[in-house]
Amino acid sequence: MRSLPYVTGAAGAVAASLAVLVLAAVPASADDDSGFTIKDPRITESSGLAASRAHPGVYWTHNDQDEPRVFAVDSRTGETVATITFSGVGKPRDMEAISVGPDGKVYVGDIGDNLNGSWDHVWIYAFPEPKALKDMTVRATQYIVKYEDGARNAEALMVHPTTGRVYIASKNEDGGGLYEGPAKLTSSGTNTFRRIGEVPWVTDGAFSPDGRELVLRSYFSARGYEWKNGRLGADHRVKAPLQGQAESVTYTLDGKALMFGSEGEQSDVQRVALGKESSPDRGSTSPSKSGSSGGGSGGTGGTGNFTYGLIALAGGTALVLGFKRLLRRD
Numbered sequence: 001m002r003s004l005p006y007v008t009g010a011a012g013a014v015a016a017s018l019a020v021l022v023l024a025a026v027p028a029s030a031d032d033d034s035g036f037t038i039k040d041p042r043i044t045e046s047s048g049l050a051a052s053r054a055h056p057g058v059y060w061t062h063n064d065q066d067e068p069r070v071f072a073v074d075s076r077t078g079e080t081v082a083t084i085t086f087s088g089v090g091k092p093r094d095m096e097a098i099s100v101g102p103d104g105k106v107y108v109g110d111i112g113d114n115l116n117g118s119w120d121h122v123w124i125y126a127f128p129e130p131k132a133l134k135d136m137t138v139r140a141t142q143y144i145v146k147y148e149d150g151a152r153n154a155e156a157l158m159v160h161p162t163t164g165r166v167y168i169a170s171k172n173e174d175g176g177g178l179y180e181g182p183a184k185l186t187s188s189g190t191n192t193f194r195r196i197g198e199v200p201w202v203t204d205g206a207f208s209p210d211g212r213e214l215v216l217r218s219y220f221s222a223r224g225y226e227w228k229n230g231r232l233g234a235d236h237r238v239k240a241p242l243q244g245q246a247e248s249v250t251y252t253l254d255g256k257a258l259m260f261g262s263e264g265e266q267s268d269v270q271r272v273a274l275g276k277e278s279s280p281d282r283g284s285t286s287p288s289k290s291g292s293s294g295g296g297s298g299g300t301g302g303t304g305n306f307t308y309g310l311i312a313l314a315g316g317t318a319l320v321l322g323f324k325r326l327l328r329r330d
Contacts, residue, residue: 034271035259038073040080047155048098048204049248049261049269050106054129056253059269060098060106061261068092068125068140070108072133075259075269082133086140089125097157097204097248102164104129108140109157111168117151124157124166124185143185148194152176155247156205156216165230168193169202169216176202178232197232204248209255217249217260241270 038046038061047064052072058081062070068086073079084106094112101107110123127140145168154176156169165183170176179193200223205216207227214225215238222240226233240246241260248261252271261269 035269036073036075036078038261038267038269039078040071040073041265043071043073043080043267044265045263046261046267047096047112047247047263048109048157049250049259050098050100050206051250051253051259052129053100053104053253054131055133058133059250059259060100061248062095062098062108064095064112064263066092066095070098070106082130083135084127084130085137086125086127087137088139089123089142092123092125093119096155099157099159099166099206100129101126101159101166102161107157107159107166109154109168111145111154111157113151113153116153116172120151121146121190122154124191126185141187143187144190145181146190146192147179148192149177154179156202158205158207158214160211160227161207161209162211163230167205167214169199169205171202173201175200180230196230199232203246206250206258208251209253215249215251215258217246219246222249222258222260239272239275241272243268243270 043061043063045063045065046061048062050060052058052060055072057075058072059075060070060072068089068091070084071080072082072084074081092110094114095108095110096112097109099107105126106129108125110125113119113122122145124143124145125140126143127138130136130138147170152170153172154168154170156171158167158169159165160167166181166185168179168181170179176199177195178197178199180196181193182191185191199216201218202216203218205214207214212227214227214232216223216225217240220242222238223235224238225235238258240258243260243262245263246260247263250259251257252259257271257273259269259271261267
């Protein structure tokens with residue numbers, strides 16, 4: 001997703017003012033002393049986050065509109081320890097998500113579409129996670145992806161940690177869909193993803209390491225879903241920080257915490273331990289389409305933060321709707 005500097009003129013001034021009000025309303029997170037800051041000046045729009053399976057404590061990330069490359073960041077220092085450039089693929093249009101599969105490959109979703117359906121297909125790139133972390137160029141496999149019900153915008157790609165199946169969650173302010181890819185992706189034809197569930201507005205998602213839960217985040221909250229037989233089950237609130245531009249989420253390798261990332265220079269990745277505040281709601285038996293779009297249901301849990309979430313929601317909604325109008329005029 002493009003950030004504020006791309007909006008100019010009077011609309012840009014209004015958007016910037018709203019952003020200041022939103023950020024001023026957000027209290028300091030209780031988790032400020034954990035996580036890490038991405039220090040690489042090249043990483044200005046970190047849109048996806050995935051815990052490395054081969055290198056504990058290392059996280060893969062990427063910019064959303066960039067060259068065909070990803071970065072390995074050491075969570076102990078915030079420094080980039082490897083830059084992986086792809087060969088064998090075209091120039092990315094809008095890379096929005098990243099996930100590591102059980103086959104030892106890193107999957108990158110070039111699935112964003114800010115005009116909501118202007119491209120009849122999108123791409124997924126995959127490459128083997130390197131055994132040694134150093135700058136290198138690797139040959140990646142490029143997969144063509146289409147949705148059975150037409151083109152759409154998406155920012156969340158998740159690879160199931162046991163089956164290896166790839167899922168995409170589309171992004172729409174009125175609610176999106178969860179799409180299932182074929183049992184095995186093919187590089188020789190088109191991979192059709194079919195809709196298997198309804199989800200709220202989603203900016204990223206991640207499966208738990210054991211594959212029993214799927215977490216989806218939005219700009220203001222996060223929601224967890226039990227994963228049963230390849231489908232969404234009961235949903236529950238997940239504690240999540242309020243961030244300036246909340247774009248990414250992944251589980252830690254041990255599954256004990258979630259890492260939440262945002263865009264911007266020197267962006268923070270906040271660690272939120274999984275505990276009782278991330279437990280199922282009583283009486284929740286089915287997925288809630290509205291769970292992640294409100295400020296209180298999946299936020300940080302207090303009445304004060306609920307109020308802050310509502311303020312942020314109002315400002316953020318105005319920002320997003322303004323962006324969409326500008327894009328449509330363009």
